[in-house]
Each structure stands twice: as C-alpha cells, then as structure tokens.
Amino acid sequence: MTLYVARRLVSLGFVLLGMSVLTFTLSRVIPADPAAAAAGFHATAEQVAQYRREMGLDQPLHAQYLRYMTGIVLHGDLGRSILNQRPVVEDIATFLPASLELAMVSLILCVPLGIGLGTYTAVRAGRFSDAATRGFAVLGVSMPIFIVALLLQLVFYKALRWFPSGGRLGSEFAPPEAITGFLLVDTLLRGSWPMFVSAAHHIALPAATLAVANLAVITRMTRSSLLEVLSADYVRTARAKGLSESRVLRHALKNSLIPVVTVIGLQFASMIAYVFLVEHIFSWPGIGSYAVRAIVGLDFQPIMAITLLFSVIYVAVNFAVDLSYLALDPRIRY
Amino acid sequence: MPDHLAAVPPQSRWMPRQAAGPGRAFVHRMRRNGGALLGVTLLAILGAVAVLSWVATPADPYTIAVERRFQGPSAAHPFGTDDLGRDVLSRVMVGTRISFGVASFVLAIASGLGVPLGVLSGYRGGWLDEIIMRASDIFLAFPSFLLAMAIVAALGSSLTNAVLALGIAWWPRYARLLRGQVLSVKQSLYVDAARAVGARDNRVLARHILPNCGAPLLVQLATDAGNAILITASLSFVGLGAKPPSPEWGFMVAQGRQFLLTAWWVPIFPGLAIATMVAAFLFMGDGLRDVLDPRLRGSST
Numbered sequence: 001m002t003l004y005v006a007r008r009l010v011s012l013g014f015v016l017l018g019m020s021v022l023t024f025t026l027s028r029v030i031p032a033d034p035a036a037a038a039a040g041f042h043a044t045a046e047q048v049a050q051y052r053r054e055m056g057l058d059q060p061l062h063a064q065y066l067r068y069m070t071g072i073v074l075h076g077d078l079g080r081s082i083l084n085q086r087p088v089v090e091d092i093a094t095f096l097p098a099s100l101e102l103a104m105v106s107l108i109l110c111v112p113l114g115i116g117l118g119t120y121t122a123v124r125a126g127r128f129s130d131a132a133t134r135g136f137a138v139l140g141v142s143m144p145i146f147i148v149a150l151l152l153q154l155v156f157y158k159a160l161r162w163f164p165s166g167g168r169l170g171s172e173f174a175p176p177e178a179i180t181g182f183l184l185v186d187t188l189l190r191g192s193w194p195m196f197v198s199a200a201h202h203i204a205l206p207a208a209t210l211a212v213a214n215l216a217v218i219t220r221m222t223r224s225s226l227l228e229v230l231s232a233d234y235v236r237t238a239r240a241k242g243l244s245e246s247r248v249l250r251h252a253l254k255n256s257l258i259p260v261v262t263v264i265g266l267q268f269a270s271m272i273a274y275v276f277l278v279e280h281i282f283s284w285p286g287i288g289s290y291a292v293r294a295i296v297g298l299d300f301q302p303i304m305a306i307t308l309l310f311s312v313i314y315v316a317v318n319f320a321v322d323l324s325y326l327a328l329d330p331r332i333r334y
Numbered sequence: 335m336p337d338h339l340a341a342v343p344p345q346s347r348w349m350p351r352q353a354a355g356p357g358r359a360f361v362h363r364m365r366r367n368g369g370a371l372l373g374v375t376l377l378a379i380l381g382a383v384a385v386l387s388w389v390a391t392p393a394d395p396y397t398i399a400v401e402r403r404f405q406g407p408s409a410a411h412p413f414g415t416d417d418l419g420r421d422v423l424s425r426v427m428v429g430t431r432i433s434f435g436v437a438s439f440v441l442a443i444a445s446g447l448g449v450p451l452g453v454l455s456g457y458r459g460g461w462l463d464e465i466i467m468r469a470s471d472i473f474l475a476f477p478s479f480l481l482a483m484a485i486v487a488a489l490g491s492s493l494t495n496a497v498l499a500l501g502i503a504w505w506p507r508y509a510r511l512l513r514g515q516v517l518s519v520k521q522s523l524y525v526d527a528a529r530a531v532g533a534r535d536n537r538v539l540a541r542h543i544l545p546n547c548g549a550p551l552l553v554q555l556a557t558d559a560g561n562a563i564l565i566t567a568s569l570s571f572v573g574l575g576a577k578p579p580s581p582e583w584g585f586m587v588a589q590g591r592q593f594l595l596t597a598w599w600v601p602i603f604p605g606l607a608i609a610t611m612v613a614a615f616l617f618m619g620d621g622l623r624d625v626l627d628p629r630l631r632g633s634s635t
Contacts, residue, residue, distance in 0.1 A: 011471070014468065014471075015471050015472055015475045016475075018468070018469075018471070018472035018475075019472055019475055019476065022472060022473075022476075023484060026484050026485060026487070026488040027484075027488065029488045029489075138613055138616060138617070139609070139613070141612075141613075141616060142560065142564075142609050142610075142612035142613035142616055143605075143609045143612075144564055144567055144568065144571075144584070144587070144605060144608050144609065144612075145568075146568070146571050146584075146587060146588075146591075146605070147587065147601075147602070147605035147606070147608070147609065150587070150591065150594055150601055150602065150605065151602070153594060153595075154594060154595075154598055154602075157595075158594075158595050268477075270477070270479070272477045272479065272480055273477065273479030273480070273565070273568065276479070276483075276572065277568055277571065277572065280571075280572055281591070291483075292572050292573070295483060295486075295487045295491075295572075295574065296572075296573055298487070300487075303484060303487050304484075307476070307480055307481070307483075307484045310477065310480055311475060311476045311477065311480065311481075314475070314476070314477050315475050
C-alpha cells in the first residue's frame with residue numbers, strides 16, 4: 001500500500017515534469033513576439049530589446065525553462081500578463097474562486113440527482129421511464145454544452161424571465177470584499193440577504209448548464225454499473241435470504257458506486273472544458289473567461305500558467321480517485 | 335478497455351453459429367441492434383446531405399443579401415436566414431461535410447501517429463516501449479480540450495490547426511489501445527506457431543497480429559468521431575477554429591449567439607446539427623461495441 005502510493009508519487013513527479021516541459025515548449029512557439037507585445041505598440045527597437053533581456057527571452061530555451069521553473073517553485077511566480085500587466089498568480093487568485101464556486105454548485109446539483117436517476121432506471125430497466133431516461137442521457141452527452149446554455153437562456157431568461165442571462169451579481173450591488181471568494185458564502189457571512197438572492201439567481205443558469213452535461217454521464221454510469229452488480233451472485237443470495245428489495249439495493253449500490261466515482265473524477269477533465277465554454281457564454285468572471293481572453297490575445301504567460309494549473313489539478317484528482325478505491329472497496333489491495 | 339477481447343481466440347469471436355461468412359454475421363447483428371441501426375441510418379442521411387451539398391443547396395451558402403436578413407423559418411428558408419441574409423439550411427448542409435472532414439482528419443492524425451507507435455511499443459517492448467508509454471502518460475495527463483487549446487494557441491487559430499491539435503492530443507489513446515492488443519495477441523498459440531514455421535517479424539505482424547487488432551480499433555474510432563466533432567466545434571465556438579465566412583457548425587453558433595433573443599434559429603439549428611451527428615456516432619460506437627464484443631452484448635447503456 002505505502003509502496004504503491006510511493007511508486008505512484010514518483011511517476012506523478014515524472015509526468016508533472018514532462019507536462020511542464022511540453023507547456024513551456026508550446027508557449028515558446030507562439031507566433032507573436034512576447035517582448036514586442038509587452039513593450040507596447042509604440043516601443044522602439046531598443047525598448048523591445050530591453051524587455052527581451054528583462055524577460056530572459058534572449059537566453060537559450062533550456063535556460064529560459066530553468067528560470068521559469070525556479071520562479072514557480074521558489075517564488076510562486078507564474079509570470080506577468082501582457083494584457084493587464086498584473087502578475088498571473090494574482091489574476092488566478094482573483095478569478096479561480098468564481099470558477100470553483102460554479103463547479104461546486106453544479107456538482108451539488110448533479111451528483112445526487114444523477115445517482116438517483118441512474119438507480120431508478122436500473123431498477124426499472126426495460127420499462128418506458130427507463131428508455132426515456134436513457135434517451136435523455138444520450139441527448140445530454142451529444143448536445144454541445146453551448147447549445148444547452150443557449151436553450152436555457154432562451155427558456156429561463158427570454159421566455160420566463162426567471163433568471164438573468166449572465167454575470168455574477170446584479171448591477172445594483174457592489175461586490176463585497178472577498179472573504180472566501182465564494183459569493184454565495186460571502187454574502188451570507190456579511191448577512192446581506194438580498195445580495196445572496198441576487199448571487200443565487202445569477203449562478204442558477206450556468207450551474208444548471210454544467211449540471212446537465214454531467215448528469216447524463218453520471219446517470220449512464222450508475223445505471224450500467226448497478227445493473228451489473230444486481231446480477232451478481234451475492235445479490236441473488238441476499239434476495240433468496242428474503243431481504244427486502246430496498247436492503248438489497250443498499251448492498252448493491254455501495255459496490256456499484258466505484259465506477260461512478262471514477263467517472264465523476266474523470267468528468268473533471270470535461271468539466272474544465274465545460275467551465276471554459278459556460279463562463280464564456282454567461283460572462284462569468286472566472287478563470288475560463290480569463291483563459292479565453294488570454295488565448296485570443298496571445299498572452300502567453302497566463303496561457304501557460306492556466307494549462308499547467310488545470311493539468312496539475314487534473315492529475316491530482318485522478319490520483320485521489322485511485323486512492324478513493326481503497327476506501328470504497330476493501331477487496332482492492334495495491 | 336477491450337483488452338480482454340484478445341483472450342477470446344479471434345476465430346470464435348467472429349464466427350457466427352450459423353457458419354455464415356463473418357461479414358454477413360456482422361451485418362446481421364448490426365441490423366438486430368436498435369442503437370446501431372439508428373446510428374448508421376442517421377449517418378447515412380447526414381452523409382447524403384454532405385454529398386448533396388457538393389451538388390446543390392437550396393441557396394448559395396455564402397451570398398450576402400441584407401434585404402433578406404433575419405427571416406424566420408419558412409417554406410423558402412426552412413431554417414430561416416442569418417444576420418447577412420444567408421440561408422441557414424444551405425450553410426448547415428455545407429457544414430455537414432466540414433464536420434465529416436473534421437472527424438476524418440482528427441482520427442487519421444491520431445491513429446496515424448498512435449497506431450504505429452502502439453504496435454512498435456507492444457511488439458518490440460523494452461526501452462522503446464518504456465519511452466513511448468511514458469510520453470503517452472504525459473499527453474494523457476492533460477485534459478484533451480485544454481491541450482488542444484494550448485496547441486492551437488501556439489500554432490495560431492484556424493480550423494486546420496484545431497484539427498491538427500486534437501489529432502496530436504489524442505495519439506496516446508490509440509497507442510495505448512494497440513499496445514494492449516498487440517501484447518495479448520503476441521502471446522497466442524497461433525503466433526508461436528507462425529514463428530515456429532519460420533515467419534519473420536514483418537509477416538507475423540502483418541498477417542497474424544494486426545488483423546486481430548481491427549475490431550477494438552474500429553470501436554474506438556467510431557466512439558471518438560463524435561467527440562472530435564464536439565471538441566472542434568467547441569474550439570471554434572471560443573474563436574480557436576473556423577474563421578468567417580466558414581459555415582462550420584460551432585462557428586455558426588458562436589456568430590449567431592448574439593442574435594439568440596431576436597432570431598433563435600440562427601444559432602440553434604447548427605447546434606442541433608452538431609447534436610444529431612454526435613449522437614449518431616455515439617449510437618454507432620455503442621452498437622459496434624455490442625456487435626464486435628459478444629461478452630458485452632446486452633449490457634450497453
């Protein structure tokens with residue numbers, strides 16, 4: 001067990017190193033000249049050259065890489081954005097909480113609902129409600145998330161006027177000083193009920209959009225996994241002993257949740273893509289919107305930092321998922 | 335992962351009980367599989383639309399006619415007209431062939447890189463295997479949308495680069511798959527037998543190993559095709575793909591988004607087209623998996 005974790009950590013370190021080299025290389029083939037961009041439109045050739053020296057861009061590639069990595073490891077320095085001239089670390093600290101809040105609210109919406117729907121359809125396999133739910137699941141997987149977002153905007157913003165179409169807080173409020181950075185929590189901590197309601201209203205549509213996409217996958221996975229477990233011998237034994245159907249289900253559900261946990265973990269990768277698209281559509285001031293702006297503006301430091309940041313989180317999540325098997329299934333011993 | 339496929343001797347996997355040819359048995363099973371049938375039918379229709387778009391479209395997809403702008407769906411324009419008066423249906427039709435092209439090229443690049451590397455990795459083993467697999471670890475560690483995004487940012491945004499980026503991001507999937515297949519097929523008796531009678535490496539690979547990797551590869555390709563379209567459309571949507579006046583679906587949605595509240599048909603129809611094609615590939619992929627892998631038959635979701 002300890003040996004397994006240690007081995008995984010070593011290979012993890014190797015993967016992270018490789019990822020940093022790859023991202024770094026990509027950021028240096030960007031066609032725009034970062035020094036010229038940093039120096040500004042009216043800069044003279046000498047000024048550009050000076051920026052190039054300051055940013056270390058005149059050094060060989062491996063030296064630049066070392067400089068970049070020591071910056072990250074020793075000083076937590078991810079470079080400076082060309083577009084807004086702020087350190088990328090500060091930008092990330094500003095924008096990340098909004099994205100995390102969005103992702104969490106959508107997970108809270110879709111995980112219980114997905115497991116519930118999946119269980120329901122597995123128990124009623126073959127009937128109409130099962131077929132309908134499966135149809136919904138296929139639709140949810142194949143529908144591009146930006147279309148889901150647009151449809152929700154059409155219905156709940158244009159037609160029903162229930163929710164706003166974008167932003168994080170009504171324009172009548174000044175955003176409160178950040179405590180946790182999560183607006184839903186901060187507004188409550190400050191006891192400002194109307195502001196909390198406004199924040200909840202604003203997060204509803206983007207969170208629902210994210211939830212719809214994940215809901216389909218979680219439902220599909222719970223259903224197929226539960227169906228498999230329900231046909232296992234020990235379930236038959238449990239039934240033969242005369243256990244009630246709900247207790248049988250409780251036995252089965254625990255074992256069938258392992259692949260579901262994996263999927264929720266792996267969903268994290270598509271979640272990142274979804275967050276980018278959803279934030280872009282709902283003008284949600286998170287890290288996704290920030291990344292899209294950086295890419296369109298060829299702002300290479302934030303691009304590199306965000307790619308690296310999300311990939312590290314992704315690797316960490318996958319690792320955590322692997323470890324969670326141990327807790328969920330005592331039969332697994334590494 | 336269909337690694338276990340190879341545990342079943344290939345002959346028994348393909349051979350139907352009625353002893354008809356393997357091809358006929360395959361067609362027979364595909365026909366009886368509802369999902370597969372739906373997927374193949376939808377793809378046939380979309381394929382016909384794509385071919386038709388070369389021959390004729392109801393209107394020219396590029397002609398700008400401002401006097402016709404924002405007309406709702408009608409007999410003359412079933413999908414309405416966009417902000418420049420262009421016929422949305424004609425543009426969606428041309429977009430169909432773009433999407434087929436996107437899927438084909440992404441898969442060609444990913445499998446073109448991944449298949450040879452995977453075969454090499456599995457067949458040769460040793461340090462070569464180690465290098466290829468560690469490189470694939472690194473690529474797989476990135477969420478593929480993110481890696482594709484970073485690659486497009488580096489290469490410059492265009493549809494070609496988006497396709498290239500996704501192909502590069504996906505090669506490890508195929509390398510892994512083929513490596514696993516080759517590793518398990520390599521162990522089988524008939525490969526030993528072929529070697530014993532003096533067959534060389536190339537011959538063993540070409541005649542005995544590769545033909546048995548086909549089924550899982552096919553399933554993977556069908557499953558990935560829909561995803562390739564979805565991700566490329568998403569890249570186009572955030573401005574990292576197609577450029578005007580391209581009727582690429584994701585880009586059409588991006589352009590039409592600002593008119594959502596006044597002319598919903600401009601972004602919604604291309605969006606539904608994406609959903610249809612992705613669902614068609616999804617159904618076909620699931621169906622193929624059922625048909626080609628008897629052990630999973632009936633358990634698909």
